[in-house]
Amino acid sequence: MSQTAAHFDREAAEYPTHIGTDYIQARKWALVDAHAPGTGRVADIGAATGRHALALAARPLDIVAIDPSQQMLAQLCRLADTRDQDGTILPCAAALPALPMTGATFDLIYCFSTLLLLSPQDQEAALAEMAGLLRPGGSLIVDIAGSRSLAIRYWHRHYRRRGLSGVFGHSAPRTREMLEQNGLKIISIEAHGVLSQFLLAPGLQRFPGLIRRVRGSETRPGWDAVISCRLPALAERWYVVARRPETV
Ligand SMILES: C[S@@+](CC[C@H](N)C(=O)[O-])C[C@H]1O[C@@H](n2cnc3c(N)ncnc32)[C@H](O)[C@@H]1O
Numbered sequence: 001m002s003q004t005a006a007h008f009d010r011e012a013a014e015y016p017t018h019i020g021t022d023y024i025q026a027r028k029w030a031l032v033d034a035h036a037p038g039t040g041r042v043a044d045i046g047a048a049t050g051r052h053a054l055a056l057a058a059r060p061l062d063i064v065a066i067d068p069s070q071q072m073l074a075q076l077c078r079l080a081d082t083r084d085q086d087g088t089i090l091p092c093a094a095a096l097p098a099l100p101m102t103g104a105t106f107d108l109i110y111c112f113s114t115l116l117l118l119s120p121q122d123q124e125a126a127l128a129e130m131a132g133l134l135r136p137g138g139s140l141i142v143d144i145a146g147s148r149s150l151a152i153r154y155w156h157r158h159y160r161r162r163g164l165s166g167v168f169g170h171s172a173p174r175t176r177e178m179l180e181q182n183g184l185k186i187i188s189i190e191a192h193g194v195l196s197q198f199l200l201a202p203g204l205q206r207f208p209g210l211i212r213r214v215r216g217s218e219t220r221p222g223w224d225a226v227i228s229c230r231l232p233a234l235a236e237r238w239y240v241v242a243r244r245p246e247t248v
Contacts, residue, residue, distance in 0.1 A: 032052050044066065111141070
């Protein structure tokens with residue numbers, strides 16, 4: 001874990017805080033926005049510099065931002081300070097699958113672009129841990145990487161070259177199973193990245209018009225959304241919303 005924290009410490013100064021300039025990125029915030037409670041406790045796990053937590057902090061919520069990178073959390077606190085949100089987000093230096101909190105007290109937990117950095121076994125343990133922290137009626141939003149995608153090979157090599165263990169995915173049926181076996185009800189699963197992963201091919205980044213058409217804009221789906229909807233099993237990521245049922 002110290003390798004991972006050291007890697008993200010180095011990225012902290014430049015890590016983006018904008019919630020997304022394309023549809024694939026903006027959907028993460030749209031899901032958080034749609035499922036955030038009016039009041040209550042929220043955990044942003046793998047919070048980085050607060051891309052989503054800072055936007056959410058405008059609401060009367062108790063937000064815990066969890067990340068093993070001290071530099072990411074320090075930057076998040078600086079940004080909160082400049083926005084007069086000092087003290088609205090509680091930073092917590094910790095890592096899945098061993099968080100320092102207990103008890104089913106969270107109304108919403110979300111974790112984006114983070115689980116894939118854990119081994120498949122640790123992802124399962126992390127999902128169990130997050131599910132156990134949800135109060136009845138609470139929601140969990142995560143993205144799971146598709147083990148059959150092309151992009152996962154690219155990102156695996158990318159992170160291994162930087163001294164991390166790589167990135168890891170699952171199949172669509174296993175994704176569903178991992179959540180349901182922890183007593184959660186799946187509310188929605190949306191597929192992304194079937195087409196956009198081809199933009200990782202060398203040279204294609206030189207065509208911003210193509211990138212925009214494939215990835216869409218903040219508010220308009222691109223070609224990727226259309227294709228991913230038709231071929232969800234080949235997704236680069238599934239964005240999953242699941243809920244702990246209310247006790248009867
Ligand atoms: C790729 S960034 C994603 C940031 C943000 N969630 C987003 O969607 O933009 C991954 C973040 O997860 C953090 N991270 C890495 N391993 C983690 C773990 N085991 N538990 C919690 N956070 C972790 C990293 O330090 C980094 O800040």
